[in-house]
Amino acid sequence: MDREIILIAAVAYDNVIGNNGSIPWWDDTKLRREDMSRFRRLTLDKPVIMGHTTFLSIGKVLPRRVNFVLSRKGGLSVHGANICPDLNTAILAAHALSNEAYIIGGEQIFYQAIGDATRLEMTEIDGRYEGDTFFPRYKDTGKWYKTFNEEREGYRFSTYRRSMPK
Numbered sequence: 001m002d003r004e005i006i007l008i009a010a011v012a013y014d015n016v017i018g019n020n021g022s023i024p025w026w027d028d029t030k031l032r033r034e035d036m037s038r039f040r041r042l043t044l045d046k047p048v049i050m051g052h053t054t055f056l057s058i059g060k061v062l063p064r065r066v067n068f069v070l071s072r073k074g075g076l077s078v079h080g081a082n083i084c085p086d087l088n089t090a091i092l093a094a095h096a097l098s099n100e101a102y103i104i105g106g107e108q109i110f111y112q113a114i115g116d117a118t119r120l121e122m123t124e125i126d127g128r129y130e131g132d133t134f135f136p137r138y139k140d141t142g143k144w145y146k147t148f149n150e151e152r153e154g155y156r157f158s159t160y161r162r163s164m165p166k
């Protein structure tokens with residue numbers, strides 16, 4: 001199996017992914033639980049790579065996953081997580097453990113990683129939410145085609161694969 005770089009994200013209207021360091025639809029318990037359940041199922045036992053801000057917003061190391069936290073601040077230390085000074089180092093280390101490296105956010109990391117991504121695992125929420133962080137444009141770019149779609153009430157789970165060489 002080829003090595004994959006997978007971006008996993010939940011996006012609302014206009015590709016909003018976050019607001020004030022949190023998830024805008026946090027209070028929608030049903031959506032949050034169902035999204036978290038899919039996130040857990042896909043990433044369990046896989047390496048996950050995240051930005052420092054996302055790590056702080058999650059507030060803990062994700063269990064049963066090797067956690068890579070990106071930070072340029074030297075001296076940062078988190079029990080149970082690997083601190084990486086750059087994205088390539090994290091991806092190489094993740095691929096030493098698994099063919100699937102999951103990039104789990106946030107905005108800064110998604111923008112840096114999407115050019116090398118092989119797959120997008122998206123939760124696409126129909127609602128509009130106020131946001132200050134966004135997922136890069138991927139629809140109608142001609143770069144991605146949908147390989148999986150599961151419609152839910154007010155949102156869908158979709159998988160995209162790259163449709164042309166990077």
Ligand SMILES: NC(=O)c1ccc[n+]([C@@H]2O[C@H](COP(=O)([O-])OP(=O)(O)OC[C@H]3O[C@@H](n4cnc5c(N)ncnc54)[C@H](OP(=O)(O)O)[C@@H]3O)[C@@H](O)[C@H]2O)c1
Pocket residue numbers: 008009010011016017018019020021022023050051052053054055057070071072073084085086087104105106107108109110112133
């Ligand atoms: N809806 C979703 O699927 C989803 C998923 C994840 C996150 N989010 C949301 O996204 C928001 C956070 O996104 P964000 O863009 O503000 O922050 P982020 O991408 O999570 O983290 C940014 C931080 O990562 C570090 N960093 C960035 N690029 C780096 C690199 N190339 N090498 C080393 N370190 C690097 C820096 O940390 P230092 O300052 O320590 O150097 C930077 O300040 C939050 O609101 C969160 O809730 C949403």
